[in-house]
Amino acid sequence: MSRYAGRSRAGRSRAGRSRAGRSRAGRQPIPARSLVALGVVLILLAIVVYAASQFLAGRQRHAYDAGASPLATYHLTAGRSYQLSTAGGVEELTKEHLLSSVTTPVCTQTAANGLDTAIKIDSTNDDVRDLHVFATFTATQSGAFHISCQRIADVFVDDADNSATDVSAALVLAATIIGLVGAIAALSGGYQLSAAAASRPKPVREAPAEHLD
Amino acid sequence: MLAAECCGHYLDQFTFAERATDWRGNNNIAESIFAQMAAEPHPVPSWIVVGAGTGGTSATIGRYIRYRRLASRLCVVDVENSAFLLGWQSNDDTMVTGIGSRIEGIGRPRVEPSFVGDVVDRMIAVPDAASVAGMRHLSSRLNRRVGPSTGTNFVGALRVAAQMRDAGVRGSIVTLLCDGGERYANSYYSREWVSAQGWDVARHEQQLDRVLAGAAWSAG
Numbered sequence: 001m002s003r004y005a006g007r008s009r010a011g012r013s014r015a016g017r018s019r020a021g022r023s024r025a026g027r028q029p030i031p032a033r034s035l036v037a038l039g040v041v042l043i044l045l046a047i048v049v050y051a052a053s054q055f056l057a058g059r060q061r062h063a064y065d066a067g068a069s070p071l072a073t074y075h076l077t078a079g080r081s082y083q084l085s086t087a088g089g090v091e092e093l094t095k096e097h098l099l100s101s102v103t104t105p106v107c108t109q110t111a112a113n114g115l116d117t118a119i120k121i122d123s124t125n126d127d128v129r130d131l132h133v134f135a136t137f138t139a140t141q142s143g144a145f146h147i148s149c150q151r152i153a154d155v156f157v158d159d160a161d162n163s164a165t166d167v168s169a170a171l172v173l174a175a176t177i178i179g180l181v182g183a184i185a186a187l188s189g190g191y192q193l194s195a196a197a198a199s200r201p202k203p204v205r206e207a208p209a210e211h212l213d
Numbered sequence: 214m215l216a217a218e219c220c221g222h223y224l225d226q227f228t229f230a231e232r233a234t235d236w237r238g239n240n241n242i243a244e245s246i247f248a249q250m251a252a253e254p255h256p257v258p259s260w261i262v263v264g265a266g267t268g269g270t271s272a273t274i275g276r277y278i279r280y281r282r283l284a285s286r287l288c289v290v291d292v293e294n295s296a297f298l299l300g301w302q303s304n305d306d307t308m309v310t311g312i313g314s315r316i317e318g319i320g321r322p323r324v325e326p327s328f329v330g331d332v333v334d335r336m337i338a339v340p341d342a343a344s345v346a347g348m349r350h351l352s353s354r355l356n357r358r359v360g361p362s363t364g365t366n367f368v369g370a371l372r373v374a375a376q377m378r379d380a381g382v383r384g385s386i387v388t389l390l391c392d393g394g395e396r397y398a399n400s401y402y403s404r405e406w407v408s409a410q411g412w413d414v415a416r417h418e419q420q421l422d423r424v425l426a427g428a429a430w431s432a433g
Contacts, residue, residue: 006296006299006300006308006309006310007308008305008307008308008309209291209298209301209302209335209336209337209338210335210336210337210372211337211338212337212338212339212340212343212368212372
């Protein structure tokens with residue numbers, strides 16, 4: 001062998017095998033750059049959707065929507081169970097001594113003709129903090145009623161028959177899913193690009209080495 | 214493998230040689246070189262010529278030059294049977310020769326992980342006989358023995374100097390005296406031992422004498 005001869009180590013590459021190009025019969029893989037672009041677009045879309053959800057949240061009228069005020073009347077159906085909620089939920093009412101193991105809020109439903117009927121609270125144990133629920137009750141009459149409770153400023157019935165769908169929450173969920181898919185696509189495409197770059201043969205150096213004789 | 218078989222421990226000096234000291238400064242060899250050159254007529258050398266064993270010295274110097282945006286360029290000299298030059302030339306750090314170097318301290322049968330080819334501007338392959346010739350010549354000039362790898366560096370530096378001279382370029386060249394030659398009394402400084410290696414040292418000694426006298430560097 002020449003004193004300056006060498007060989008490349010067979011089968012040993014620091015780049016590792018690229019995942020690009022692995023596909024089932026008849027299906028072309030999405031190019032890496034397209035994956036990254038798709039991922040970026042989806043992430044941007046997720047940001048827009050989330051921004052929209054926050055915009056809508058400011059206009060919804062649920063107890064957990066900051067600054068919201070309850071509907072003037074809630075439509076109830078006799079025999080169905082509904083939830084009473086207020087900003088801050090059980091935690092806030094407990095602090096105000098309006099709710100405890102021995103204290104239950106006194107609530108009233110006022111019909112369109114002005115007739116007041118006491119609401120019989122079924123349970124105050126369903127402390128679903130995220131929805132600010134503090135009590136459940138079973139409607140005894142059907143119709144549109146104004147709901148109020150003593151010493152509680154704003155009382156919501158967010159699961160009433162005429163309560164609006166929580167579009168904001170749906171958009172937050174959608175944004176999360178879109179963002180997750182976008183992140184996966186971007187990372188997958190990025191990984192494929194880096195693997196391809198690592199396996200790409202390097203160019204021979206422009207300045208040749210010199211051999212003194 | 215050997216360490217594992219013998220329940221021993223392999224002290225790996227090669228893998229992380231390029232980061233054993235902070236190449237950005239911290240009194241590493243590159244910073245020391247430029248500090249020592251500060252009082253010279255040409256404080257920023259045109260070339261720094263070094264050999265490669267672990268590759269750490271050339272990596273440190275090359276990175277430091279680029280980090281400091283200095284005009285110096287790095288030339289690495291390589292010896293026979295070494296993979297550094299082959300790997301650098303083909304830009305393939307998996308290159309192997311399978312044969313060990315005969316010049317103590319530099320040259321390796323594979324491109325060591327600490328060798329950073331991207332910071333090397335130029336490489337020169339120096340025949341082993343020329344390394345010994347350079348070693349002898351330098352020892353005679355300095356009146357002290359130097360090792361064979363120093364001879365390799367000297368030959369590379371002289372080659373670069375000859376080209377600068379031919380091009381009318383003035384400047385400084387830095388190289389390293391790697392080790393003393395005291396322990397090579399029975400090898401590189403033994404004419405019988407050198408002859409047994411099949412090296413024609415005299416030819417290269419004459420070449421060095423001619424170039425130092427002002428002649429152009431010629432092949433053979």
